[in-house]
Amino acid sequence: VIDHRRAYLAEMLKDNGFVHLVSQDFRALLNHHDATEWADFAATWNGMPLDREMADGGKYRRRRYGAFRLYDGSAILKPHQPHYQSREYNPLNGGRQRWYAPISEEFIRHPVLAGIWRLLTPLFSTVEGRGIHSPWDGELHQFRIEASPSEAGQPTPEGLHRDGVDWVLVMLVNRVNVTAGSTNIIDEGGRHDGFVLLDPGETVLLNDRRVRHGVTAIHALDPTLPAYRDALVVTWKAL
Numbered sequence: 001v002i003d004h005r006r007a008y009l010a011e012m013l014k015d016n017g018f019v020h021l022v023s024q025d026f027r028a029l030l031n032h033h034d035a036t037e038w039a040d041f042a043a044t045w046n047g048m049p050l051d052r053e054m055a056d057g058g059k060y061r062r063r064r065y066g067a068f069r070l071y072d073g074s075a076i077l078k079p080h081q082p083h084y085q086s087r088e089y090n091p092l093n094g095g096r097q098r099w100y101a102p103i104s105e106e107f108i109r110h111p112v113l114a115g116i117w118r119l120l121t122p123l124f125s126t127v128e129g130r131g132i133h134s135p136w137d138g139e140l141h142q143f144r145i146e147a148s149p150s151e152a153g154q155p156t157p158e159g160l161h162r163d164g165v166d167w168v169l170v171m172l173v174n175r176v177n178v179t180a181g182s183t184n185i186i187d188e189g190g191r192h193d194g195f196v197l198l199d200p201g202e203t204v205l206l207n208d209r210r211v212r213h214g215v216t217a218i219h220a221l222d223p224t225l226p227a228y229r230d231a232l233v234v235t236w237k238a239l
């Protein structure tokens with residue numbers, strides 16, 4: 001069943017440049033079924049520091065960041081480094097080095113993350129017949145976007161964009177008291193798809209060279225209560 005699902009992933013990525021996976025399917029692919037373990041994973045999104053590098057002055061984003069060297073069989077954390085995107089890819093926040101808090105030891109060692117490396121690095125190494133299993137630069141972002149009565153939360157304030165890499169994973173980790181926040185994807189031919197990631201573990205995989213992506217603003221359902229959307233973004237860039 002897993003091999004069948006893996007083949008489906010490769011086929012969808014080849015045909016469409018992206019694939020949207022419901023939570024149950026993606027967690028099965030990660031071979032991850034333990035609810036307590038998932039709760040521990042999601043809990044590493046709590047208490048993250050504010051993103052102080054927002055060019056729009058927004059205070060609605062919390063995050064942690066880690067950079068890796070990825071091989072088909074392993075993921076090696078690099079010494080902590082700044083995140084850099086060119087202005088071409090991120091007109092709002094690109095063009096300068098941005099420093100974020102590092103990801104935690106607990107997160108780095110978590111079985112869900114191990115499952116992501118084990119499933120996806122070999123898949124991306126083969127899906128377009130890259131052939132040589134050479135290493136990738138991997139970047140990992142934990143995001144919490146908060147909506148307050150005075151400020152909408154912008155998951156992607158730069159709008160529809162490319163990350164400037166080869167492959168991107170966007171996984172919903174949690175949605176609490178939140179409405180909207182639609183994920184939009186557009187390919188080179190202008191073909192559009194849109195959906196709301198609702199369930200913890202629901203995931204989209206993107207060929208960043210073929211499609212652009214963005215997420216619309218989130219709003220609080222009940223403005224008197226905390227409202228937030230937690231997501232994991234991981235990128236693979238060929239060296």
Ligand SMILES: [Fe+2]
Pocket residue numbers: 156161162163213
């Ligand atoms: Fe992005």
